[in-house]
Amino acid sequence: MELANGTVVQEFILLGFGVTQQKRFLLLIFFTILYILTLVENIIIIALVFVDTHLARLPMYILLSNFSWLEMCYVSTTVPRMLFDLPSPHGVISFHACFLQFYIFFSLGSTECFFLSAMALDRYLAICHPLRYPQLMSQTSCYTLVATCWVLGFLWYLIPAILISKLLFIGRNIIDHFLCDPGPILSLACPPLGNAPVFSQICLNALIIGNGFFVVLSYTTVIITLTKTSKQGSHRKAFSTISFHVTVVTLFYGSVAGMYLIPGGESQSEVTKAVTLFYTSITPFLNPLIYTLRNDQVKEALGRLLKRKDKWLKRKAVASKEGRRE
Secondary structure (H helix, E strand, C coil), X not given: CCCCCCCECCEEEECCCCCCHHHHHHHHHHHHHHHHHHHHHHHHHHHHHHHCHHHHHCHHHHHHHHHHHHHHHHHHHHHHHHHHHCCCCCEEEEHHHHHHHHHHHHHHHHHHHHHHHHHHHHHHHHHHCCCCHHHHCCHHHHHHHHXXXXXXXXXXXXXXXXXXXXXXXXXXXXXCCCCCCHHHHHHHCCCCCCCHHHHHHHHHHHHHHHHHHHHHHHHHHHHHHHHHCCCCHHHXXXXXXXXXXXXXXXXXXXXXXXXXXXXXXXXXXXXXXXXXXXXXXXXXXXXXXXXHCCCHHHHHHHHHHHHHHHHHHHHHHHHHHHHHHC
């Protein structure tokens, strides 16, 4: 399975999951269903925000619809490839395809960090500065914030990805993972590695710690503000909404920090695969449910959409009957 010594690597072998054929088949079925459900959930949220004129004007739902699109892209970067490789004992991916997946995967992950910060900022302004909120978070400001998240996300890990792709890979080409992750890739590179590992870790630390600190600070301030005024019904609803936001943040940052910030977080391959599966497959499925589970505005928008559909079907049925009479 390894290339001969002195041969430059043209492709990588992804070992995937070291389980039996029967278990791989079960995993294939489970993650296929999970992937389809994830796409359906996020498409529904995007459609609701796009169709409902009330939600489309609110910054929180502009951010949420973009976050849903991000989740669809994020899960589609890794899961289809994983599903394609699951029936076989291992998968083969070309050198360029591996680094393309690696860059897009990390860029979308970086974008998610910035979006979680943007959504925390939105809730902070809405709850802690309600009178100034319409001016501070206008539609123009919101779309600017959305564009900034996307641009920063795709620029943040560009240089580390380029530096790692320029390293020399000779002989060894087996990646004990189901995707192209920087840790396993760097372990295959020939020395000297130069500044690539250090610069990569600096970028990851700055991204995760910086955004994580901002999110924690924002939600802590929000919770303190809500606690002081918890007797009001509207604030109790806001507290319930914030608790779900905090759950999303905890799921994402808990798994990502365990992987990339804790020393030796990537050393155990099976643990690494399990954690990676969690934040690449499970959290994109859970996030739409968590954000909309207790959200009355989303439920009302869904109700309006269903009523509109019923009216359209009734009009179509009446038109069909009139056409038959003629």
